[in-house]
Amino acid sequence: METPLILSDPIEKENNEWPTPARAVIRSLQRQGKSQREIVSETHIPRRTVRRILKQESSRRERKRKLSRHHLMSIRDIRYCIRTISKNWSSRRMTFKALKKQLPYLPSVRTIRRELARAGYRRCIACPRPYITLKQARKRYVFAKEHRW
Numbered sequence: 001m002e003t004p005l006i007l008s009d010p011i012e013k014e015n016n017e018w019p020t021p022a023r024a025v026i027r028s029l030q031r032q033g034k035s036q037r038e039i040v041s042e043t044h045i046p047r048r049t050v051r052r053i054l055k056q057e058s059s060r061r062e063r064k065r066k067l068s069r070h071h072l073m074s075i076r077d078i079r080y081c082i083r084t085i086s087k088n089w090s091s092r093r094m095t096f097k098a099l100k101k102q103l104p105y106l107p108s109v110r111t112i113r114r115e116l117a118r119a120g121y122r123r124c125i126a127c128p129r130p131y132i133t134l135k136q137a138r139k140r141y142v143f144a145k146e147h148r149w
Contacts, residue, residue: 026053072107073115081112082121 022045029039036054040047073081084102085091096109107115132140 023053026050030054071115071118072111075119077103077105077107078115078119081116082119085121 022043025043026039026045029042034042036047036050039045039050043050081099081103085094085099096112100106100109100112103112
């Protein structure tokens with residue numbers, strides 16, 4: 001009985017990649033002139049995986065990543081939006097539609113929302129509350145004591 005070339009039965013995949021020895025063995029067996037069926041019987045790797053590895057050119061990834069997407073707003077534009085929004089309380093409550101009207105260029109509302117989210121801006125930033133004085137703190141404490149359930 002012939003021992004398989006790859007001794008571990010289920011080959012672990014890391015990050016959707018087959019380990020290099022399995023790929024190298026499959027490619028070397030193909031160069032020797034063996035058919036896909038013979039490669040499957042010798043290596044105990046699934047037929048479709050063998051077929052996919054042989055069809056791939058040289059990339060180890062199962063699926064190549066998309067190219068990066070061109071952003072419609074520059075970092076400078078995003079900073080301008082954030083500065084406009086964070087001026088005061090009323091501008092913080094401004095809708096994206098109202099913000100669009102204030103901008104010198106005309107991106108869509110969805111683009112503004114998406115680019116601000118990508119920059120880490122969150123809409124519900126709380127306005128800073130003023131500190132309370134010691135006198136106000138005492139009054140609050142007395143009120144809470146009187147209106148306790």
